[in-house]
Amino acid sequence: MGERTIMRALALLSGGLDSQLAVRVMQRQGIDVVGVHFFHRFNRPGDPGSWPDTGTTPRGAGEVEQVAACLGIEVVLRDFSTEFLAFVNKPRHGRGKGFNPCVDCKITMLTLAKEMMDEHETMFVCTGEVLGQRPMTQVRHRMNFIAKQSGLGRLLLRPLSAQRMTPTVAEERGWVDRERLLALHGRGRKAQMALAAELGIADYPQPAGGCFLTDGSVATRFFSWVDRLGSVGPRELMVFRMGRHFTLPGGSYVVAGRDERENGILRALLPYATRVETRDHPGASVFVLHQPGEDELKIAGAMAARYSKLRDNETVVVTATRGGSTKELVVHPLDPQSIEALRV
Numbered sequence: 001m002g003e004r005t006i007m008r009a010l011a012l013l014s015g016g017l018d019s020q021l022a023v024r025v026m027q028r029q030g031i032d033v034v035g036v037h038f039f040h041r042f043n044r045p046g047d048p049g050s051w052p053d054t055g056t057t058p059r060g061a062g063e064v065e066q067v068a069a070c071l072g073i074e075v076v077l078r079d080f081s082t083e084f085l086a087f088v089n090k091p092r093h094g095r096g097k098g099f100n101p102c103v104d105c106k107i108t109m110l111t112l113a114k115e116m117m118d119e120h121e122t123m124f125v126c127t128g129e130v131l132g133q134r135p136m137t138q139v140r141h142r143m144n145f146i147a148k149q150s151g152l153g154r155l156l157l158r159p160l161s162a163q164r165m166t167p168t169v170a171e172e173r174g175w176v177d178r179e180r181l182l183a184l185h186g187r188g189r190k191a192q193m194a195l196a197a198e199l200g201i202a203d204y205p206q207p208a209g210g211c212f213l214t215d216g217s218v219a220t221r222f223f224s225w226v227d228r229l230g231s232v233g234p235r236e237l238m239v240f241r242m243g244r245h246f247t248l249p250g251g252s253y254v255v256a257g258r259d260e261r262e263n264g265i266l267r268a269l270l271p272y273a274t275r276v277e278t279r280d281h282p283g284a285s286v287f288v289l290h291q292p293g294e295d296e297l298k299i300a301g302a303m304a305a306r307y308s309k310l311r312d313n314e315t316v317v318v319t320a321t322r323g324g325s326t327k328e329l330v331v332h333p334l335d336p337q338s339i340e341a342l343r344v
Helices: 017-027 059-071 081-089 102-116 140-150 190-199 216-229 234-239 260-269 294-306 336-342
Strands: 008-012 032-039 074-079 124-126 244-247 253-256 274-278 286-288 316-322 325-331
Touching: 008 017, 008 102, 017 032, 017 059, 017 190, 032 059, 032 102, 059 074, 074 102, 081 102, 081 234, 102 124, 102 140, 216 244, 216 253, 234 260, 244 336, 253 294, 274 294, 286 294, 294 316, 294 325, 294 336
Parallel strands: 008 032, 008 124, 032 074
Antiparallel strands: 244 253, 253 286, 274 286, 274 316, 316 325
């Protein structure tokens, strides 16, 4: 008898339960699996691996490496920060309730996975997606659309819901046994947890709140920024995740640090902004985008005074620094109601 050909699949590995189950389902059919984990660097500002730190593996990607070791598979870590930023700014296929372009994100990852198939000698791609689990990307017509747009088409197998979907190339050619694939559906996790126990997966994260792009407060900041300043770069995408955000009557966008750690990170992220601070006592650093006029500088200064220990003073001296130029202004600390009226 001839030697059996080893079937290899490329699996998107998030590190969550569903992606681990998809790998195990493939392994129990004798499929050799190579994992690929796509990550971006727009995590919590200041964390290792978060932009602009491009020399360190983010914690989440490191955790996926540990998951892959437990599964006994090789995993490729792929930084797709550049692609991520592109579809965040200009999604072709719409957004969710936040500024989350989930369809574009999934298409991008699968397109990149397709490009990796030859290099890793894999015959098809699989994911841990479950039909009906997520409203934007895991309803039937969207799943079919995403497969087609990625260029994978019927080379994309979703083993956890395969029996509820049209057979793929891997099933038709006998690379996998369709009868041994699953028919999971919906948002519940009881079936996945039972399967995890059966397949020896004991360590998996609980469902999280999802991608930060779905956060309503971050989305509000994004759209307010874009209305005034246009598309965002890596600096701005990090800024949305920290500080207090405001818009001024003249159209300027303002970000104020909440503590010294945030002040320092914002100084590094927004070197082109006008930085307003109290002169004589520590407090919030207030960053003004655009070229603010005198009136807007005074409002920003009044914010800095409010967020300092001088908030109860009648007047406070603040400094406004842009580039190598610094000027002083005397302001009245802004009252809480006026601050809230400007908050994004």
